[in-house]
Amino acid sequence: MSSPYILSPRATEVLEAIIGGVAVGGARKIDNARGTYMAVNVDRLSQNRWAVAHTYLQNGDVMSDPDVQFVKVRTGYMPTAFDQSGVIYVEAVLLDGNDQPTGFRDKALRDLVQFCNTWLVNIQEQQGGVDAIRAAHKEG
Numbered sequence: 001m002s003s004p005y006i007l008s009p010r011a012t013e014v015l016e017a018i019i020g021g022v023a024v025g026g027a028r029k030i031d032n033a034r035g036t037y038m039a040v041n042v043d044r045l046s047q048n049r050w051a052v053a054h055t056y057l058q059n060g061d062v063m064s065d066p067d068v069q070f071v072k073v074r075t076g077y078m079p080t081a082f083d084q085s086g087v088i089y090v091e092a093v094l095l096d097g098n099d100q101p102t103g104f105r106d107k108a109l110r111d112l113v114q115f116c117n118t119w120l121v122n123i124q125e126q127q128g129g130v131d132a133i134r135a136a137h138k139e140g
Contacts, residue, residue, distance in 0.1 A: 003075060003076070004109075004110050004113060005078055005104070005109055005110070005113060006073065006075050006076035006077060006078050006113065007070075007076055007077045007078075007079070007113065007116060007117060007120070008117045010117075010120075010121060011116060011117045011120040011121060012076055012077055013130055014120040014121060014123060014124045014130060014133070015052070015070065015077055015120055017124075017130045017133040017134050018030065018040060018042050018052055018120075018123070018133055019042050019044065019050045019052070019070075020134065020137060021137050022042055022043075022044040022050070023044060024044050024045075024046060024047055025044065026043075026044050027041065027042065027043045027044070028041070028042050028137065029041050030042075030127055030133055030136045031127075031136075032127040032128045032132050032133070032136055033126050033127060033128070036126075037126035037127070038054035038055070038056065038065065038126075039054070039055075040052065040053070040054065040123055040127060040133075041053045041054070041055055045069070045099075046099050047099070048071050048072050048098070048099040048100075049069060049070065049071050049072075049080075049095075049099045050069065050070050051067055051068070051069045051070075052067070052068055052070065053065075053066065053067035053068070054066065054067075055067070058085075063085035063086065064083050064084065064085045065084065065085070066082055066083060066084045066119075067082075067083040067084075067085075068081070068082050068083075068112070068116060068119075069081040070116075071093070071095065071099050071100075071101065073100075073101060078093060078101065078109075078113075079092065079093075079109075079112045079113060079115075079116045080092060080093035080095060080101075081093070082112055082115070090108050090112065091105075091108075092104055092105050092108035092109040092111075092112045093105075093109060
């Protein structure tokens with residue numbers, strides 16, 4: 001049985017396909033759906049932390065729908081924060097200066113993991129599968 005605090009194996013495979021090869025400080029946009037679904041944006045915030053988001057423009061501002069931050073921990077990937085622009089921001093995991101978890105809000109983290117397990121599989125389906133996501137790295 002997997003931990004309720006890290007992503008499922010299937011969601012982990014999708015996340016690793018999305019974030020693979022992005023250098024610290026770098027970013028990538030994956031849009032295999034070409035407008036049918038929202039593109040996926042990834043920013044590598046540090047050696048151990050990434051932000052994955054769907055974004056859109058509203059009155060000239062970039063809005064997230066949503067933007068989720070993830071950290072790599074010993075046992076897998078843990079979502080740490082969720083931002084739905086203008087609606088809600090949830091920080092489920094507290095991080096130290098080295099992006100290591102120092103505390104968490106149990107229900108918020110469980111809910112965020114459950115959401116991400118579904119959301120990442122949806123992204124996989126919308127973007128044509130894990131292989132198509134990985135291929136987009138070579139094209140972009």
